[in-house]
Amino acid sequence: MSYDTVVVGAGLAGLTAALRLSERGQRVLVVARGVGATHLAPATVDVLGYLGDTQVASPAASVPVLISSSPNHPYAHVPAEQLETSLEWFCTKTAALGYAGNLDENLLLPTALGVPKPSALAPRSMSGGDLRAGGRFVFVGLKGFKDFHPTLIADNLNHARLPNPIEARALELVPPSSRRGDLSGRVIAGGFDTEDLIDWLAGALEDRVDPDERIGVPAVLGLRSGDATWQELEKRLQRKVFEVATLPPSVPGIRLSDVLSSALRTAGARIVLGVRAVGARAKGGRIEAVEVVNATGTVSYPVSSVVLASGGFASGGLELDSFGATRETVFGLPLIGLPNTDRVRFAPHYFDAQPLATAGVATDDQLRPVDASGSPVYENLHAAGAILGGATPWKEKSGTGTSVATGYAAAEAILTPAPTPVSEAVR
Amino acid sequence: MNSLIRDSLDHCVKCTICETYCPVSQVTPLFPGPKYIGPQAERYRGAGPPADSSVDYCSGCGICTQVCPHDVKIAEINSRARAKLWEKRGVPLRNQMIARPTVIGRLGTPVAPLANWALHNRAVRGLVQSVVGIHRDAPMPSFAGRTFQSRARRHRGPAGAPAVVYFHGCGTNYYEPLVGEMVVAVLEHNGFRVIVPPQDCCGLPLQSNGNFPAARTYVRRLVDRLVPHARAGLPIVSNSTSCGLMLKREAHEILGIEDDDLKLVSESMYDLCEFLLHLHDRGELRTDFMSLPMTVPYHAPCQQRGHGIGKPALDLLALVPDLHMIELDVDCCGIAGTYGLKKEKYEISMAVGERLFKEVTATGSDLAACDSETCRWQITHGTGVKSVHPIELLYRAYGLDRRTRAGSVSPELQTARVSG
């Protein structure tokens, strides 16, 4: 089968690029070793949370500052208005999850460890946890569910530096007898989809929460029914309820991946997991086919364009071998952000500035990976998401925002290529 | 043994992604899930068998391996642990039986009416459940009476045409010979001469029931039958997704067979729809399709997805005018080969399949399509909706069910109408 575009990677960046392309009529194939990091992240869209050590209140105001100080940052290659367009587009595509928020001000949501984290967008089932206004909060745990610790969250938040004072406490509920034991978030969420766990939860909370308390529950209110369950719960309790991220697996992350994947299927794209893109057949500076290893061996898919969204070190898009060499694992692209000496690869403390922190591919303004001279390696190869160098997403809190913005921008670059400047020779 | 499988456990980053997809651990507390039973437990397993038997509740569907972003061969690790478990305890008679479809097929075929009566008789099935351990309600196919092999022997294909080799598997041979005839008819319609070598089981059921030595014997024998054709450069096609995958990958990866003949055969193997789609890519597939105005839900079985070839059935059927296929978005039907037949696993397998059953029913169609035979039987069992191999839709779209081409198809097939 021939495809217009092959997207390598099924994380947020890959799914975003693939969906944008297929809804505009392209035949798209997504190939990936497995599902992406969506399943580990809390499904918020974090555009920019920190500039250095300063918390960012408005990503719209701070992204330009970031770009001027880090000209290699992926955002520097996303056309200014496209950051906003991409988020608006994202919200329409994920309407079933009802994303709330905007680029002008960050929400401040509690993480699974009770750290306030700035995010531009969050599913509306989570956005009620915004800590900025202060107030009283109760965090509800379930006995036997080891991936959510309400006391830890409440304690940490009571000690956190916040714009307005808050008062947080923990409450532990004992699940109904049919649901006791070693619980996983995925299984509880399945319970909300198929059974009347909501009756139990609403009943158990009714008398134990004060009228002025906001109720934080683990983000397990259903895989398919999450948003509906959340709405119903608020209605029944007549209180503000919000889901809080749990330790992985992340149910909101799975919901996001499911919504995007199913939109992709509807748009006619094909997703193949458990295979490995291993290289390209190229001619005259263009990729003619992507080579993929499946059950039989290597097959090649002829293409017009390629989006590389294979992730960073954590997802296997980048690899550091035991001799200190770093490589991009699919096409062997040139990398930036590598330390000069191969002896110092790690700083002694985990949270120190790590020498390899900004490693990744550099691109031009069409998100095409470039070589040291700044020219595109392949005319029709674009990159998106964590494979891009020049950023420290875990410090900046910019990972998911980068994925959506660059996934979208890569698709746009394919759909409407910038006019190629007429070269000297032709003139 | 192939230590690459075991070594892959070191790639596990405990991300829990496999846990969120395992269809079995979602419906039963008896199975702790792929991460625990796979990479985590394997680390502590010595040369001996696993300390507890929960690994036996892994259905071997392979979904965990497909979704793991770090190439951990979870299902394969489980499969080997299961084999060690049964090596120690001895494979129960029930598992020995259902793992040998050729033996059952040979016993049942000559006495098909009697065998079918027994297979579908409540009292007999009750007895079989208590004595043998096959659940009384588990979906059982009917013996066709005349095997596909015997039909194929009498069939004369077009001489001189380019040849393709057909590995039909036991399901087609004993239970669904008409599917085999449709495969032949569609390939011949596209100008091929179809070679049907004598063949036995590929050994997959033995492998999934933990009897690796016997599985190796079967797969070697099959490879011996197929390799001369592979050497002659002929493509081998199979309409059985699991058997095809066995030859493509599992015999090597799970059974650890390292030999050139197997390698050659596996490189020549194509899933039937994959093969037809390649023809289309080269502009060689006939597209004289008639209109089939119907809506049919399609389920890509786990084993089909294990091929890593996308969903060629959907790409092919998209060529048929007015045929609207609905791509179902559910991972597993629950049967997983012989898993759902076992009395202690039947309920689990039905619980796993529930979502798929609901989605099939929700389409309101009275026909579903799926590439794998056991999954088709399970879908029909769970929904009452007739399920066919995609080839049946192509066969019908080519109008082959109406065309009388004397001698090219058996009389039964000429009168067989695809329901829908």
Ligand code: SF4
């Ligand atoms: S998906 Fe792979 S890496 Fe993640 S926990 Fe499972 S085996 Fe480990």
Ligand code: SF4
């Ligand atoms: S093979 Fe299937 S049943 Fe077994 S652990 Fe993996 S996903 Fe679960």
Ligand code: SF4
């Ligand atoms: S797996 Fe295939 S070849 Fe093997 S027994 Fe089943 S039908 Fe026969």
